[in-house]
Amino acid sequence: MRGFYGGSVQHVPQFLDQIKSHYDYVQLDNVLWNTKKSIGYAQIDRLWLDYSLDNLEITLGRQRIAWGTCLVWNVIDLFNPQSILDFDYEEKPGADALRIQYYTGAVSRIEFSVKPGKNKKSTIAAAFLSFNTAGYDLCGITGIRNNRWIFGGAWAGDILKAGFRGEFLVSDAPNKGAPDSYSNSSYFGTSFFKYDKPVVSAVLSGDYTFPNSFYIHSEVLYNSNGKVENAGAFYWEALQAGMLSPARWSLFQEFSYNIMPLIKGSVFGIFNPNDKSSIIVPQFNWSITANLDFTLIGFLASGAHFTEWGDYGNSVVVRFKYSFST
Numbered sequence: 001m002r003g004f005y006g007g008s009v010q011h012v013p014q015f016l017d018q019i020k021s022h023y024d025y026v027q028l029d030n031v032l033w034n035t036k037k038s039i040g041y042a043q044i045d046r047l048w049l050d051y052s053l054d055n056l057e058i059t060l061g062r063q064r065i066a067w068g069t070c071l072v073w074n075v076i077d078l079f080n081p082q083s084i085l086d087f088d089y090e091e092k093p094g095a096d097a098l099r100i101q102y103y104t105g106a107v108s109r110i111e112f113s114v115k116p117g118k119n120k121k122s123t124i125a126a127a128f129l130s131f132n133t134a135g136y137d138l139c140g141i142t143g144i145r146n147n148r149w150i151f152g153g154a155w156a157g158d159i160l161k162a163g164f165r166g167e168f169l170v171s172d173a174p175n176k177g178a179p180d181s182y183s184n185s186s187y188f189g190t191s192f193f194k195y196d197k198p199v200v201s202a203v204l205s206g207d208y209t210f211p212n213s214f215y216i217h218s219e220v221l222y223n224s225n226g227k228v229e230n231a232g233a234f235y236w237e238a239l240q241a242g243m244l245s246p247a248r249w250s251l252f253q254e255f256s257y258n259i260m261p262l263i264k265g266s267v268f269g270i271f272n273p274n275d276k277s278s279i280i281v282p283q284f285n286w287s288i289t290a291n292l293d294f295t296l297i298g299f300l301a302s303g304a305h306f307t308e309w310g311d312y313g314n315s316v317v318v319r320f321k322y323s324f325s326t
Contacts, residue, residue: 001032001040001041001042002019002040002041002042003032003038003039003040003041004019004038004039004040004041005037005038006037007037007315008315009036009037009038009039010036010037015039016031016034016039016041019039019041020041020043021043021045021093021094023062023096024096024116024117024118024122025096025118026096027043028043028044028047028062029041029042029043029044030042030043044062045062045064045092045093045094046062046063046064046094047061047062048060048061048062048063049061055102055103055104056100056101056102057100057101057102057103058098058099058100058101059098059099059101060097060098060099061096061097062094062095062096063094063095063097063099064079064080064092064093064094064095065078065079065080065095065097065099065113066080066092067079067128067139067141067154068154068167069137069139069154069155069156069165069166069167069205070154070165070166070167070203070205070219071165071205071207071217071219072084072203072205072219072221072252073167073203073219073221073244073245073250073252074167074203074244075152075167075168075169075201075202075203075221075244076139076141076152076153076154076167076168076169078124078126078141078143078145078150078242079095079097079113079115079124080092080093080094080095081242081244083244084252084268085279085281085299087283087295087297087317095115095124096115096116097113097114097115097116097124098113098114099111099112099113100112100113104131105131107130107131107132107137108130108131108132109128109129109130110127110128110129111127111128111129111130112125112126112127112128113125113126113128114126120147121146121147121177121178121179121180122146122179123144123146123147124143124144124145124146125143125144126141126142126143126144126145126150127141127142127143128140128141129141134157135157135158136155136156136157137155137156137157138153138154138155139153139154139155140152140153141153141169145171145177145242146177146242147176147177148171148172148173148174148176148177148242149171149172150169150170150171150172151169151170152167152168152169152170153167153168154166154167154168161208162206162207162208163205163206163207163208164205164206165203165204165205165206166202166203166204166205167202167203168200168201168202168203169200169201169202170198170199170200171198171199171200171201171242172198173195173196173197173198173199174192174193174194174195174199174225174241175193175194175195175196177193177241177242178193179193179240187233188230188233188234188306189227189229189230189233189234191234191237192225192234192237192238192240192241192243192246193237193240193241195225199223199224199225200222200223200224201221201222201223201224201243201244202221202222203219203220203221203222204219204220205217205218205219205220206218206219212257213257213258214255214256214257215254215255215256215257215266216253216254216255217252217253217254217255217268218251218252218253218254219251219252220249220250220251220252221244221245221247221249221250221252222248222249223243223244223245223246223247223248224248226243226245226246226247226248226249227246227247227248227274228247228248228274228275229274229275229307230275230306230307231245231246231247231272231274231275231277231306231307231308232246232277232303232305232306232307232308232309232310232311232312233306234246235308245308246308247272247274247275247308248274249272249273249274250270250271250272250308251270251271251272251273252268252269252270252271253268253269253271254266254267254268254269255267255268262286262287262288263284263285263286263287264284264285265282265283265284265285266282266283266285267280267281267282267283268280268281269281270309272303272307272308272309275303275304275307275308275310276303276304276307277301277302277303277304277307277308277309277310278301278302278303278309279299279300279301279302279309279312280298280300280301281297281298281299281300282297282298282300283295283296283297283298284296284297291322291323291324292320292321292322292323293319293320293321293323294318294319294320295317295318295319295320295321296316296317296318296319297316297317297319298314298315298316298317299312299313299314299315299316299317300314301313301314
């Protein structure tokens with residue numbers, strides 16, 4: 001359950017639709033209130049049945065199927081892709097799916113998952129294999145998403161005590177998964193769904209924590225069919241195509257530091273090297289009590305119109321979060 005108040009509710013077009021998690025069949029949500037400047041919204045994110053027998057586990061229902069190893073962009077996360085800018089949705093959306101896992105060892109498993117859609121262009125079915133070797137967690141996937149075959153892999157390990165992760169995904173041509181209707185922004189360039197060749201997405205990630213708690217994290221995302229100009233005009237179409245960004249290249253950098261045991265400051269930025277647009281997100285967290293947290297966060301975007309971040313806007317958000325158990 002979340003409540004929103006302020007200028008975003010009043011001025012952002014279709015704000016309620018943007019904060020919802022959309023499901024093909026059952027929404028399990030409720031708008032608690034909806035005024036000019038405030039919205040209250042509740043949605044059930046997890047509801048499943050689980051059956052286990054020896055090394056076999058079967059889960060049916062609304063669940064999170066979190067594949068991927070990187071910390072910002074997960075190109076192999078077919079079922080539950082997420083945005084780091086959605087800072088307030090900590091539980092993260094789930095998927096209405098069937099998941100079958102068979103554990104072949106303490107750190108290895110074979111998995112098959114399927115999320116049925118209303119048609120083959122909204123259905124996802126994939127197999128997943130994970131294991132550990134030489135101190136690295138490795139995984140591979142193959143399957144069909146939105147009528148397009150896919151295969152890929154990922155790894156997670158460390159080099160000289162610094163985290164080292166990566167992911168890659170090869171997908172069939174986007175035109176094979178084109179929805180019945182989509183926003184063809186032909187004025188700004190060719191639609192993603194006009195692309196008739198396989199595409200590649202890849203991520204590299206590294207992070208390190210110093211003894212004094214200072215933390216650095218870098219990540220880069222590449223899309224072979226990403227836009228080098230007017231990326232902002234293709235944002236929604238990129239989501240329809242299963243892309244994490246409409247851009248060809250995206251660079252992420254983060255720094256954080258524990259100022260005091262209960263106070264943490266951080267800042268991260270995402271930069272598009274092709275259109276020179278960017279967004280900077282400073283954040284201050286204070287754990288007031290064991291159950292109450294205060295967060296102050298800013299979104300500072302820059303760039304020309306129709307660049308990836310040029311029209312994102314600037315905002316400041318204050319959040320109080322109270323946690324409880326029953």
